[in-house]
Every structure is written in C-alpha cells, then in structure tokens.
Amino acid sequence: MIEFRSVSYAFDDVNVLEDVSLTIDDGEFVLFAGANGSGKTTLLRHCNGLLTPDSGEVLVDETPVSENLVAARSNVGMVFQHPRDQFVAATVGADVAFGPENLGLSRQEIDRRVDAALEAVNMAGREDERIDALSGGEQSRVAIAGALAMEPTHLVLDEPFTGLDDPAKRSVLERLESLSADGTGVLLATHDLRDVLALADRVVAMRDGHIVVDEPPARAREALSGLEVRVPEA
Amino acid sequence: MLSYEPDGTLAHRLDPRSKLAIQIGFAATALAHTGLRALAALSVVAAVVLLVARVSVLEALYAYRYALVFLTLAPLLAAVTFGSPWIDLEDGATSARASYRVLLILLVSAAYVRSTPVRASRAAIQRTIPGKPGQLLGIGVALVFRFLPVLQADLRTIRDAMAARLGDERSAVDRASTIGILGLSRAFDRADRLALAMQARCFAWNPTLPALSLSRLDYPAFAVAVVLALSAFL
Amino acid sequence: MATHESTVDLVEGDVVRQFARAAVLAALIGVLGAIQIPYPLSPAPITLQVLFVFLAGLVLGPVWGTASMLLYLAAGAVGAPVFSGWEAGLGPLLGQTGGFLWSYPLAAGLIGLVVHRGTDLRDPASVPLPIVVGALVAGTVLVYAMGTGYAAWLLALEPWEAIAGFALPFIPAELLKMAAAIAIVTSGRIEPVQS
Ligand SMILES: Nc1ncnc2c1ncn2[C@@H]1O[C@H](COP(=O)(O)OP(=O)(O)OP(=O)(O)O)[C@@H](O)[C@H]1O
Ligand SMILES: [Mg+2]
Numbered sequence: 001m002i003e004f005r006s007v008s009y010a011f012d013d014v015n016v017l018e019d020v021s022l023t024i025d026d027g028e029f030v031l032f033a034g035a036n037g038s039g040k041t042t043l044l045r046h047c048n049g050l051l052t053p054d055s056g057e058v059l060v061d062e063t064p065v066s067e068n069l070v071a072a073r074s075n076v077g078m079v080f081q082h083p084r085d086q087f088v089a090a091t092v093g094a095d096v097a098f099g100p101e102n103l104g105l106s107r108q109e110i111d112r113r114v115d116a117a118l119e120a121v122n123m124a125g126r127e128d129e130r131i132d133a134l135s136g137g138e139q140s141r142v143a144i145a146g147a148l149a150m151e152p153t154h155l156v157l158d159e160p161f162t163g164l165d166d167p168a169k170r171s172v173l174e175r176l177e178s179l180s181a182d183g184t185g186v187l188l189a190t191h192d193l194r195d196v197l198a199l200a201d202r203v204v205a206m207r208d209g210h211i212v213v214d215e216p217p218a219r220a221r222e223a224l225s226g227l228e229v230r231v232p233e234a
Numbered sequence: 235m236l237s238y239e240p241d242g243t244l245a246h247r248l249d250p251r252s253k254l255a256i257q258i259g260f261a262a263t264a265l266a267h268t269g270l271r272a273l274a275a276l277s278v279v280a281a282v283v284l285l286v287a288r289v290s291v292l293e294a295l296y297a298y299r300y301a302l303v304f305l306t307l308a309p310l311l312a313a314v315t316f317g318s319p320w321i322d323l324e325d326g327a328t329s330a331r332a333s334y335r336v337l338l339i340l341l342v343s344a345a346y347v348r349s350t351p352v353r354a355s356r357a358a359i360q361r362t363i364p365g366k367p368g369q370l371l372g373i374g375v376a377l378v379f380r381f382l383p384v385l386q387a388d389l390r391t392i393r394d395a396m397a398a399r400l401g402d403e404r405s406a407v408d409r410a411s412t413i414g415i416l417g418l419s420r421a422f423d424r425a426d427r428l429a430l431a432m433q434a435r436c437f438a439w440n441p442t443l444p445a446l447s448l449s450r451l452d453y454p455a456f457a458v459a460v461v462l463a464l465s466a467f468l
Numbered sequence: 469m470a471t472h473e474s475t476v477d478l479v480e481g482d483v484v485r486q487f488a489r490a491a492v493l494a495a496l497i498g499v500l501g502a503i504q505i506p507y508p509l510s511p512a513p514i515t516l517q518v519l520f521v522f523l524a525g526l527v528l529g530p531v532w533g534t535a536s537m538l539l540y541l542a543a544g545a546v547g548a549p550v551f552s553g554w555e556a557g558l559g560p561l562l563g564q565t566g567g568f569l570w571s572y573p574l575a576a577g578l579i580g581l582v583v584h585r586g587t588d589l590r591d592p593a594s595v596p597l598p599i600v601v602g603a604l605v606a607g608t609v610l611v612y613a614m615g616t617g618y619a620a621w622l623l624a625l626e627p628w629e630a631i632a633g634f635a636l637p638f639i640p641a642e643l644l645k646m647a648a649a650i651a652i653v654t655s656g657r658i659e660p661v662q663s
Contacts, residue, residue, distance in 0.1 A: 103476060
C-alpha cells in the first residue's frame with residue numbers, strides 16, 4: 001500500500017504539489033493523467049524517496065518512506081522515460097542483476113530473480129545480449145525487468161511509451177497487463193490514455209499540483225475533458 | 235579495433251587478476267631491459283601470450299597503428315643530430331630498441347583485451363580494491379562501457395547537425411566549443427537520468443560482489459607473473 | 469527480508485549524481501578519442517580529448533574531475549576502446565602515451581582546485597577569467613611535462629627531441645582547445661551540481 005498524507009512540495013518557491021492525499025492499495029492498476037507540468041512526475045517520485053515532501057508524509061506498507069528508504073525503493077520499483085539512460089551495464093543480465101546485488105542477496109537468489117524478471121517481460125534466456133543491440137521496446141522491457149528484480153509490490157512507470165512505435169508499445173502494455181494480473185500494483189503516468197484505459201482500475205488526474213479526478217475508468221472519461229488528456233473515443 | 239570475443243582459450247579461462255599480474259610483470263621487466271638478448275626473450279614471451287589468447291600479431295599491430303607511428307618516429311628523432319655527422323646511428327639504435335619493447339608491452343595487453351569480458355574486469359576491480367573506491371571504480375568502468383555507444387550516437391547527431399548548418403565554414407574554436415557544449419550538456423542530461431535510475435534501484439556501497447574464483451590454472455599464471463617481475467632485476 | 473535490507477548502505481544522492489556525471493564524461497572522452505581531426509603538423513591525428521580533461525576539472529571540480537579521469541583510464545586499461553585511435557588495454561598506459569594519460573587525472577584535479585578553490589563547487593562562469601586561463605595553462609603544462617618527460621625516458625630520447633616530437637607540433641591545437649574551454653564555461657550553459 002502506498003499512502004500520501006497531505007503532501008506538499010515546491011521547486012524554488014513554486015508549489016508543485018499542494019496538500020495531496022491519496023491511497024493506493026496493493027494490486028491496483030492506477031493511471032495518472034494530466035497536462036504537462038501538472039505534477040505527475042513530482043508526485044510519483046515521492047513514492048520511493050527520490051523527492052522528500054516539504055510537508056506531509058508518504059508511507060509504503062505503513063512505514064514512512066523517509067524512515068526506510070531501502071524498503072521503499074525495493075517495494076516500489078520505478079522506471080523512467082528514456083530507458084536507454086537507465087542501464088548500468090552493457091549486457092542484459094548484468095544490468096538486471098544490479099538491483100538485487102545492491103540488496104546484498106546471495107548469488108543464487110540474484111540469478112533466480114534475474115531469470116524470473118526476464119521471464120516476466122518476455123526476455124527469458126537473453127542475459128548475454130548487448131543492450132545496445134536491442135530494439136526500443138526490448139530496452140523498455142529490460143528496464144522494467146531491472147525494477148522487477150527487486151521483487152516490488154508496486155511498479156511505477158513515468159511516460160514509458162515515449163519514443164516507442166505501436167508494436168513496441170503493445171509489447172510493453174501486454175507485459176504490464178500480465179504483471180497486474182499476477183498481483184503487482186501498477187502506477188502509470190501518461191498523456192495518452194487511449195490504449196491503457198481498459199487495463200486500469202482507477203484514473204487519477206492532476207491539475208496544477210492538485211488531484212482533480214479520482215474515478216474508475218468508466219466514469220473518468222467525462223471528468224477528463226478539458227485536461228489536455230487524450231482519451232479513447234466513446 | 236580490438237575487443238573482447240568469447241572463446242575457450244587458456245587466456246579466456248584465466249582469472250582477470252592473474253592476467254593483470256602477468257601484464258604488470260611483463261611490463262616491469264620490459265621497462266628495465268633494452269639489451270638485444272632480453273628483447274629476444276621478451277619477444278618469445280609476447281608471442282606465446284598472443285598465441286595463448288588466439289590473437290593474430292597482424293591484428294594486434296593494426297589495433298595499435300597510431301602508436302606504431304610514434305614508435306617509428308622516435309628512433310628517427312633520436313638519430314637526427316644538428317651538425318655533422320647529422321645522423322647518429324647509435325642513438326637511433328638505442329631508441330629503436332627502447333621503442334621495440336614498448337611495442338611488445340602493447341601486444342601483450344592486446345591478449346587481455348581479447349580474452350576478458352567487462353563483467354570479469356569489474357569483478358576483479360571490486361575484489362582487489364577494497365571499500366567505496368573499489369565499488370565506484372567497478373561500477374564506473376561498467377558504466378563507461380555501457381555509455382560508449384550511446385554517446386557515440388549523440389556525437390554523430392551533433393556533427394551532422396553542425397555540418398547541415400554550414401558548420402564547416404565556422405572557425406575551429408567555434409566548432410570545438412559547440413561540440414563541447416552540446417556534447418557535455420547532452421551527456422549530463424543522460425547522467426542525471428542515470429543517477430535517478432541507480433538510486434531507484436538502491437545503488438549501495440555494499441552490494442553482493444560479482445562471482446570470481448581462482449582456478450588451478452591461475453597459480454602457475456601468478457608464478458609466471460612473479461618470475462617476469464623478478465627478471466626486471468637481472 | 470527486513471533483516472538484510474536494514475544493512476544496505478545506500479550511496480548518498482549527491483554522490484550518485486556526481487558519480488554518474490563523472491562516469492558519463494569518462495565515456496564521452498573515450499568517444500572523442502575516435503574522432504580524429506587531421507592536423508598538418510602532427511604525424512598522427514589529434515583529438516579533442518584534452519579539451520574534455522579541462523572540462524572535467526572545470527565542471528566536476530577537483531574530486532569528481534579526478535575521479536572521472538581515473539574511471540577513463542581504468543575502463544581503457546580493461547579493454548574499453550577509449551584511448552585515441554580506438555586503442556585499449558594496459559599497454560597504452562605504459563607505452564609512449566602513458567605520461568599523457570596519467571597526467572589527465574592530475575590535470576583535471578589541478579584545474580578543479582584552482583578554479584573552485586577547494587572542494588566546494590562554484591559556477592566556473594563566475595570565476596575571474598585570469599584564474600581560469602591560469603588554471604588551463606597550468607593544466608596544459610602539466611600534461612605536456614608528464615607526457616614528453618615519460619616518452620623521453622621510455623624511448624631513450626634527448627629532452628629536446630621529445631619536445632620536438634611530442635609537444636611543439638601540438639601547441640597551436642592546445643591554444644585552440646583552451647579558447648574553446650573558456651568559451652564553454654563563459655557561455656554559462658553547463659551547470660555544476662550544487663551540493
Ligand atoms: N527540477 C525542477 N526544477 C524546477 N522546477 C521543476 C523541476 N521539475 C519539475 N518542475 C516544475 O514542476 C512542475 C510539475 O512538473 P512535473 O514534471 O511533476 O509535471 P508532469 O505532470 O510530470 O509533467 P509532464 O507531463 O510534462 O511530464 C512543472 O511546473 C515543472 O516546471
Ligand atoms: Mg512528467
């Protein structure tokens with residue numbers, strides 16, 4: 001469970017989040033929508049302590065993030081835009097192992113997790129391939145595997161589809177759908193809800209640092225009009 | 235260009251640490267000797283090393299072709315004297331022998347490059363240099379390998395864009411500083427995203443180190459390294 | 469799970485940022501080793517690598533500038549094709565280019581120390597120009613002193629022979645790189661990480 005309690009945050013005196021409260025249960029698939037600069041990225045980076053609130057509190061599994069950063073970061077996996085810049089090694093297996101190595105796990109457990117994570121993103125058996133030689137969609141999936149190898153309860157993805165062509169995007173979506181079906185919570189920020197609305201349990205929309213919509217997809221469509229969010233045609 | 239290639243040679247099966255030790259031992263003795271007999275002996279050792287790693291001499295020479303330019307130039311510079319007799323053959327010969335041992339050092343290092351994957355080198359660094367410096371150096375080396383192709387593509391884009399905007403007609407300072415600003419700011423944008431991704435994956439001072447263990451083959455290899463190093467005092 | 473996780477010692481956020489920049493800059497210098505600018509006075513083509521050694525000190529400061537150059541040398545030593553002309557291996561660090569290569573961490577550190585007056589970084593664009601120029605000249609002298617000194621010893625050359633072969637032909641190119649480095653820092657477009 002991820003819980004925001006009255007979180008406020010400012011960049012250089014400009015309020016980017018104002019008194020945001022939100023609770024996300026395990027296994028939920030939540031979409032974060034909103035115009036450019038509405039605060040989605042800022043909000044999500046609080047989930048694992050990459051940003052710390054100016055006031056208020058963020059809790060992961062009832063523990064404040066600031067009290068146990070390691071727990072927050074291993075329970076909430078995070079994947080950013082531009083997967084190309086998120087790899088620490090030249091080959092797939094060495095990169096996916098980075099998270100579990102940092103957790104100090106045994107070599108055996110690390111190998112098991114790398115295998116499982118690659119399996120979950122449909123990249124099983126490709127440990128030795130050079131990341132540089134992979135397609136954009138494959139790179140995105142390896143980046144997701146890097147987060148999954150920490151065995152998080154939630155996976156946060158911030159605009160994961162930028163730069164991906166349609167088949168690549170679909171291959172990533174399909175993996176998210178199966179992860180969600182297996183019980184991993186997914187928090188996905190995007191401008192374009194057209195292909196993802198059907199997968200979600202819940203849509204949270206932001207404007208100017210506030211949550212202005214928090215509805216199941218069926219009811220969110222109407223509320224989203226006027227927020228510069230692309231929604232599927234009815 | 236010389237790079238790692240998977241193979242089953244004896245050199246590939248050695249621990250990276252024993253290969254480093256042999257290189258250092260070889261360089262120590264090569265830097266201490268320029269006598270003809272010593273050079274002949276060193277040539278034999280270098281040839282054996284290349285053979286063991288299955289690197290062809292021609293290929294290794296080609297990889298170091300720019301170095302060869304300077305190594306040929308040095309004896310010429312040494313031989314030329316101002317004033318009669320204009321050419322001092324003895325000085326030239328001394329410098330030629332000195333240059334030749336440098337060539338041998340280069341050839342021996344080619345064997346390491348061909349037979350050692352990054353993963354093994356990283357492990358050797360982290361297991362040899364203790365504490366925080368070793369951890370940063372090991373991960374840092376992996377990052378350099380990872381980012382080489384990424385930045386190569388960036389630089390190509392920058393040069394193409396400059397050429398398209400009549401960049402060839404600008405002054406050399408202007409061109410160098412444009413490459414500098416664009417290259418560095420793009421590289422740092424990537425670094426900032428990389429830093430976030432590493433933090434999200436719990437980048438730690440005390441990770442599980444990559445597996446590395448000495449085999450029976452490595453003891454004789456270390457002995458060779460010690461003999462080479464001691465022969466520096468002959 | 470909780471027991472082992474509590475022993476994970478996370479790398480501090482500002483260290484991660486500087487470290488990532490140091491590593492990426494090391495790779496960038498490596499890429500520049502492959503881009504060779506034909507240059508009439510030199511027997512082998514010149515590269516812009518030294519410009520980025522200057523920038524390492526100017527932008528990353530003495531500690532991380534030095535670290536960046538050490539990463540560059542270490543990566544090259546274990547096989548990354550980062551030395552000029554795509555070369556790799558321990559050989560170039562001990563061969564006739566060795567003095568030049570080993571001077572990089574020292575030069576970046578020296579430039580960083582002079583420009584930032586210590587380990588707290590300041591914006592190099594705000595540092596008086598004579599100090600920046602002085603730092604760059606000192607750095608260049610260090611690079612060439614170590615580079616030619618080692619080459620002279622290694623290849624059994626007289627000092628003037630080494631200077632004629634390894635330093636003099638490059639002076640115009642070095643002046644160009646200094647001018648470019650100054651143009652880059654005074655442009656104010658590269659911000660150091662404030663910690
Ligand atoms: N590093 C920063 N320094 C200063 N201001 C920032 C910084 N990062 C974000 N902001 C500001 O914070 C506000 C919210 O930005 P945020 O990135 O959270 O929005 P977003 O909803 O993710 O937008 P986008 O859809 O463009 O990704 C914006 O006004 C932005 O300009
Ligand atoms: Mg965003």
